[in-house]
Amino acid sequence: EADIYQTPRYLVIGTGKKITLECSQTMGHDKMYWYQQDPGMELHLIHYSYGVNSTEKGDLSSESTVSRIRTEHFPLTLESARPSHTSQYLCASSERGYRHEKLFFGSGTQLSVL
Amino acid sequence: AQRVTQPEKLLSVFKGAPVELKCNYSYSGSPELFWYVQYSRQRLQLLLRHISRESIKGFTADLNKGETSFHLKKPFAQEEDSAMYYCALSGGSYIPTFGRGTSLIVHP
Numbered sequence: 737e738a739d740i741y742q743t744p745r746y747l748v749i750g751t752g753k754k755i756t757l758e759c760s761q762t763m764g765h766d767k768m769y770w771y772q773q774d775p776g777m778e779l780h781l782i783h784y785s786y787g788v789n790s791t792e793k794g795d796l797s798s799e800s801t802v803s804r805i806r807t808e809h810f811p812l813t814l815e816s817a818r819p820s821h822t823s824q825y826l827c828a829s830s831e832r833g834y835r836h837e838k839l840f841f842g843s844g845t846q847l848s849v850l
Numbered sequence: 851a852q853r854v855t856q857p858e859k860l861l862s863v864f865k866g867a868p869v870e871l872k873c874n875y876s877y878s879g880s881p882e883l884f885w886y887v888q889y890s891r892q893r894l895q896l897l898l899r900h901i902s903r904e905s906i907k908g909f910t911a912d913l914n915k916g917e918t919s920f921h922l923k924k925p926f927a928q929e930e931d932s933a934m935y936y937c938a939l940s941g942g943s944y945i946p947t948f949g950r951g952t953s954l955i956v957h958p
Binding site for chain 2: 769771781841843
């Protein structure tokens, strides 16, 4: 079934650890995004990609990095997690990235850094 | 720069009452506007978009360029409408910008 998948759903980790949040979509979409969502706050764009080998930083300054080696896969990596990284991370995709296109969201990863 | 403002963090109404969730935007060009909804324990999903001019689950939204608003309305709220609602704008960058969201609670 065509969908967008995020793993893990929840992650509790200690300060200083390296973590990778996985995001995969089977819809054949070109454009993918990572948003950070905190309660009562805007969704903040942290990274996006137009396609394979394309990655761009978003509005929110982030210490994370992303890669897009395959169309369907857009993982987000934190080299050294800190408590300030505690948040909900949402992955999304859109077919070609036109202005009027809707975004399809994954279920999110709730990250807690102790 | 583009910006979306949702002035209400929480909106509480009784079943059958009219609902209006406010959204104001700042963008110098012609925007594409959207409303997304997140029901409890579900994913964020599109509710409706300006370009489609559709009514979904009884909700409508009209773009008012003079007031730079895209308010979401429903004449008679239902308990199942309780959710988090996000207004979003897509401008020249083709990257959607989201507001902070409004939590709608519909009491029985």
